[in-house]
Amino acid sequence: MIKKQPTMISISPDQIQAQDRYKLATGSVIPRPIALVSTLSNEGVPNLSPYSFFTVAAYSPLILVFFPLHFKKGEELKDTAKNMFQNGECVIHITTEEMAEKANVTSGLYEYGKNEFEISGFTPIPSDIVKPFRVKEAPVQFEGKLYKHVPIGDGLGSSDAFFVEVVRAHFDEAVFDDFKVKAKVLNPISRLAGMSWGKLGDVFELMRPEV
Ligand SMILES: Cc1cc2nc3c(=O)[nH]c(=O)nc-3n(C[C@H](O)[C@H](O)[C@H](O)COP(=O)(O)O)c2cc1C
Numbered sequence: 001m002i003k004k005q006p007t008m009i010s011i012s013p014d015q016i017q018a019q020d021r022y023k024l025a026t027g028s029v030i031p032r033p034i035a036l037v038s039t040l041s042n043e044g045v046p047n048l049s050p051y052s053f054f055t056v057a058a059y060s061p062l063i064l065v066f067f068p069l070h071f072k073k074g075e076e077l078k079d080t081a082k083n084m085f086q087n088g089e090c091v092i093h094i095t096t097e098e099m100a101e102k103a104n105v106t107s108g109l110y111e112y113g114k115n116e117f118e119i120s121g122f123t124p125i126p127s128d129i130v131k132p133f134r135v136k137e138a139p140v141q142f143e144g145k146l147y148k149h150v151p152i153g154d155g156l157g158s159s160d161a162f163f164v165e166v167v168r169a170h171f172d173e174a175v176f177d178d179f180k181v182k183a184k185v186l187n188p189i190s191r192l193a194g195m196s197w198g199k200l201g202d203v204f205e206l207m208r209p210e211v
Contacts, residue, residue, distance in 0.1 A: 031190030034095035039083035052191035088146030093138035139172035
């Protein structure tokens with residue numbers, strides 16, 4: 001099951017416990033940027049939660065993807081997923097160091113129907129195109145509509161992939177320079193394993209090889 005070589009530990013993921021797969025995935029795939037996702041139920045209750053299983057999937061069209069895991073042994077959907085299934089609209093914000101503490105507050109497992117804007121103190125502002133609110137404190141805000149949903153696995157550790165097409169993007173002018181986003185000014189944070197988070201750290205440049 002676990003084959004130990006002199007310097008490497010080699011593991012077949014399907015032969016270990018789900019909790020251990022979680023630990024090695026979240027400990028290895030680091031740093032993960034944190035999407036702070038705003039959604040709205042069809043009853044009009046806002047929801048806000050962080051998701052670090054998150055990346056950009058394409059830029060023509062501009063597609064972001066995030067993955068709410070199924071919890072309670074894979075039987076229950078997170079509120080964000082419920083709202084995405086209801087109306088497919090969200091606003092994805094890049095979480096910055098200044099936003100970290102409040103973003104962490106939004107990650108509590110509050111019951112469906114609780115407004116995490118009120119609980120965390122983030123300020124809701126209207127979006128241009130979608131119904132969910134934007135987070136005023138976020139320097140980068142992507143209004144999005146569901147492009148494609150892909151269910152992944154079943155049981156503990158399974159998830160939904162929500163591919164979201166960005167229909168409007170908003171940038172604090174301090175971070176925006178002719179479509180380039182100033183990393184140091186944005187000051188994004190990341191998720192590592194467990195309770196650990198990361199800061200941006202040193203930035204360096206490498207030229208691409210000429211082939
Ligand atoms: C920084 C951070 C990143 C997280 N990333 C994810 C993730 O990618 N997928 C996930 O299912 N839960 C993730 N969580 C946990 C959810 O945010 C948490 O379960 C939250 O309560 C879900 O809220 P909701 O039910 O209102 O959508 C993360 C939590 C934190 C603090």
